Amino acid sequence: MTFYELSIVVTLSATFIVVCVYFFLYSLYRQTYIGLWAIFWLVHFVSQIFYRTPLHQLPLFLLISVQIILLSNYLLLIYATCKFLEHKMHKGWYYSAFGVIIFSIITSSLDMHFLVKVVPACVFVAYIYFWHSWMFIRHLNTKGWGKTIVSLAFLGTGIHTLDMPFLITVTWFIPWGFLISGTLRFIIALGILMLYLERNFRDLATKEKQYRLLAENAADTIYLYKLHPVPKITYLSPSIVKLTGYDISDFSQSPELLFSLIHPSDTLLIQKLIQDPVATSATPIIMRLIRRDHTIIWVEQTTVPIFDENGVCMSFEGIIRDITARRELEHDVSRLDRLNTVGQMAANVAHEIRNPLTTVKGYLQLFQRKSNFASYQEQFNLLISELDRANLIIQEYLSLCQNKSRELKSFQLNQIIQDIYPLLKAAANATSKDVCYNAAPTPAVCLDEKEIRQLLLNLVRNGLEAMEPGGTVTLKTYVENGDVVLSVQDQGKGIPQHILDNIGKPFLTTKENGTGLGLAVIYRIVSDHRATIQVDSGPLGTTFKVIFKNT
Incomplete structure (x- = not known):
């Protein structure tokens, strides 16, 4: 060439x-x-x-x-x-x-x-x-x-x-x-x-x-879990710190820390995920995590399996979202729905039941005055007291009725407490217990005076019944973040966890003769006043805080 x-x-x-x-x-x-x-x-x-x-x-x-x-x-x-x-x-x-x-x-x-x-x-x-x-x-x-x-x-x-x-x-x-x-x-x-x-x-x-910016600044926690050859977490977004309270370095030193935070009752869910991520990824996993401060939060986890060229699942990506607020909202909606059902029942049957009870009580009182029944006075008193108890239960049913008219006016919460305080004091003294009232200056808020009286009576009565003789129920009012707070603290043994998780549900009670409607009434009154209620219970007692928005 x-x-x-x-x-x-x-x-x-x-x-x-x-x-x-x-x-x-x-x-x-x-x-x-x-x-x-x-x-x-x-x-x-x-x-x-x-x-x-x-x-x-x-x-x-x-x-x-x-x-x-x-x-x-x-x-x-x-x-x-x-x-x-x-x-x-x-x-x-x-x-x-x-x-x-x-x-x-x-x-x-x-x-x-x-x-x-x-x-x-x-x-x-x-x-x-x-x-x-x-x-x-x-x-x-x-x-x-x-x-x-x-x-x-x-x-x-x-x-x-x-x-x-x-x-x-x-x-x-x-x-x-x-x-x-x-x-x-x-x-x-x-x-x-x-x-x-x-x-x-x-x-x-x-x-x-x-x-990376999206992952590191996302509110949800993103992690990548590698299945082969050695199972381990290869990536964890910084939002895990806010979610669990642990630092990123803690997870680096202990790769299994994330899964160890899962509530013992929910560990089976994560085991199924690791064993078969493809089948488990079809629906989100809702479970509980135990934070570093030992508080329990609800999370929702969505997983996306990652396959190799042969169709084998080599890893999966998990997205964890804190749904504690959503669960609490669902809990509140469920509780309010139950209260609505009870209110409808009360509206339909309460008045019809009270009429024959009033007639029976009237005739018993009439027979009690006759000399022919002098030997049955003890039985008459028992019957009348049981009728009064049935009437009280019906009254509590009626208080749950949503159709009850309410008059919200500007009131001083301290004034309402001062008016009812002698009655509360007398009820406490009758059971060898005490009620203490510590008032701080508070602004006026929109209240229904009658319902607040009932709320106070129910809260104090519950506190007195939870204590042994010699205990004290402490009432406090103060201002926090611009809102008016009513605090009722007892010195009882605390509320069991299974009751605390479902507090406010109708018919739920630990008392032998309780109706389970007292706290339901309290939660209904709090809801009607657009207030919030917080419960802190432990071995040394229980504190109910009712927070009235000062708007």
Whole structure:
């Protein structure tokens, strides 16, 4: 193979490599401008195969045709680059190409000198390469060597295009011209690949940063659990600190710490998840976590299994959300729904039951006065006391009725307590117990006086019944965060946990003769006043705090 033939093979191979690079990039990104670039270089490659005769030896018609095809192809290159750089293609390019074609036709028809025929076209093509060099280096907003290499390669190609009309007739230079042209095209292909690799790395780094910011600033906790080859947690978002109270370093030192925080009653759920994450991921897992401060919170976990190319689950991603507030809201809604049911029952049957009870009690009192029944006084008193008890239960039913009218007026809570305090004191003294009242200045709030009296009576009565003789129920009023707080504290043994978890439910009681409606009435009154209630119970006693919003 001669040096001339080798140079032709090299330039064709280089152009073919450029074509392959662009079609490869188009198959990856499916961008229009990449496809147009690929078409440009393909036309360039085909033209080199079919037009191996030197330009100065081509017939007139063929020379004009080659120039029209090549100039149109370069317009396609400009259009593609403008789309890539998001610039609008100026109409001057079309006018310039049309002018060069007309000039070439005229000069070729007049059989003018070869340089006159081709120099305008070569200058136009060289200017296109120079324009590409400038646009890539000036307007391409990327960092790295890729755009620099492409820009220099286009600059070199433009210079080589300008020397072509003058050196194409120099026999010894033609092979070197082919080699230079092929090398420059190869450098363009290499630079384009580098450009897209740099862009990919930059985009990946940007997206990784964005995803990391999303994960690290998300309210929900995100973790990645690897199943093979060694099960372990490989990622844990910082929100786990707020969720559990433990630092990230604690989880690094003890990989199983997260799962050890799961409530013992819910460990079976997480075991099923680890054994079969695909089946378990179909529905969210609701479970309890024990925080560092030993408080229990409810969480909802959603899992997404991650598979390898063989369809084997290699790991899963878990998203843990604190739903304690939602569970409390659901608990409150459920409790209010039960209160509504009891209220409807009260409205339907209470009055009908009280009428015959009143008649029975009246006749018993009448018979009690007759001398014929003097020997049955003890039995009459028992019957009347049981009727009074039944009447009290009905009265509590009626207090749960939602249709009861309420008059909310501006009252001083301290004044209501002072009015009822002697009655509370007398009730405590009757059972060898005491009631203590500590009042602080409080602003007026909207209250229903009768219902607040009932709330006080129920709370104090519950506190007295929970204590042994000698105990004291302490009433306090104070202002906290602008809200008025009523506190009732006893010195009993505390409320059992199973009762505390369901406190406020109707018919739930620990008393042998209790109705289970006292606290239900309290919660209904608190709800009607748009207040909130907090319960703190332990071995040393129980404290009920009723917080009235001062709006």
